[in-house]
Amino acid sequence: MRRLEGLEAQRQEAPDQQISLSDPDARSMATSGRGSGVVGYNVQVAVDREHHLIVTHEVINVGNDRSQLSPMAEQTKAVLEVEELDVVADRGYFDSEEILACDRAGITVTLPKPMTSRAKKQGRFGKEDFRYVADEDVYVCPAGERMTYRYKREQDGLMLRYYWTGACSTCAIKDRCTPSKERRVNRWEHEDVLEAVQRRLDENPQAMRERRETVEHPFGTIKARMGATHFLMKRLKNVRTEMALSVLAYNLTRVTNIIGIRPLIQAMGA
Numbered sequence: 001m002r003r004l005e006g007l008e009a010q011r012q013e014a015p016d017q018q019i020s021l022s023d024p025d026a027r028s029m030a031t032s033g034r035g036s037g038v039v040g041y042n043v044q045v046a047v048d049r050e051h052h053l054i055v056t057h058e059v060i061n062v063g064n065d066r067s068q069l070s071p072m073a074e075q076t077k078a079v080l081e082v083e084e085l086d087v088v089a090d091r092g093y094f095d096s097e098e099i100l101a102c103d104r105a106g107i108t109v110t111l112p113k114p115m116t117s118r119a120k121k122q123g124r125f126g127k128e129d130f131r132y133v134a135d136e137d138v139y140v141c142p143a144g145e146r147m148t149y150r151y152k153r154e155q156d157g158l159m160l161r162y163y164w165t166g167a168c169s170t171c172a173i174k175d176r177c178t179p180s181k182e183r184r185v186n187r188w189e190h191e192d193v194l195e196a197v198q199r200r201l202d203e204n205p206q207a208m209r210e211r212r213e214t215v216e217h218p219f220g221t222i223k224a225r226m227g228a229t230h231f232l233m234k235r236l237k238n239v240r241t242e243m244a245l246s247v248l249a250y251n252l253t254r255v256t257n258i259i260g261i262r263p264l265i266q267a268m269g270a
């Protein structure tokens with residue numbers, strides 16, 4: 001018990017309140033299963049849709065992907081030496097400021113928004129039930145009322161504009177909308193960038209299936225080659241080297257399968 005109390009004190013003092021005894025650099029990773037988790041590393045890959053080659057990769061020890069979209073996308077753009085890039089990512093990468101950074105760097109992003117609406121979970125109208133009219137800067141609510149701009153305020157680093165209508169107190173469908181005096185809808189000052197992301201997803205509903213098929217190919221191959229899916233090395237620096245070798249081996253066999261061994265040797269010699 002004394003040993004565990006000592007470890008607990010150490011854990012509390014750690015900058016991210018985590019300590020890993022088997023590998024000091026490994027961290028708890030978010031996993032999709034509720035209540036599940038794994039202590040390890042987070043491998044980021046950008047895979048090209050046509051040949052399933054890994055364009056760039058990174059190993060980090062941050063437990064989620066929220067801050068990885070623009071660094072990975074910009075790195076991919078630099079490797080490919082292109083002016084424009086289309087990126088499809090999963091919902092774990094959804095972050096308003098990351099999406100804006102991509103937009104400013106000439107990177108077109110398609111990814112779904114995580115479902116976090118409390119109103120929707122409680123059976124009330126979600127934000128998507130309110131239509132924005134850009135010309136007039138108003139929202140039209142499900143009852144057809146116009147919600148006008150009232151004020152703006154910064155929240156979690158984002159400047160949000162607030163809209164509402166004075167018609168809520170006499171609204172026939174208010175119980176499906178809000179338990180408060182009136183329903184308020186907020187809009188990020190760069191919300192048009194997020195709306196464009198959603199539009200692209202609506203226009204291409206296959207995008208997420210294609211993403212899965214594209215990125216799981218290298219992951220599946222690399223994991224199968226690793227055996228029990230564990231890294232052999234410890235510490236971030238060493239794990240990065242191990243992963244780089246795995247990526248190199250995957251890409252080499254992939255190119256061999258696509259163009260054949262002789263053309264590959266010729267290309268390498270050129």
Ligand code: SF4
Binds near residue numbers: 144177178
């Ligand atoms: S409660 Fe207000 S915002 Fe909601 S539908 Fe009615 S009028 Fe519109």
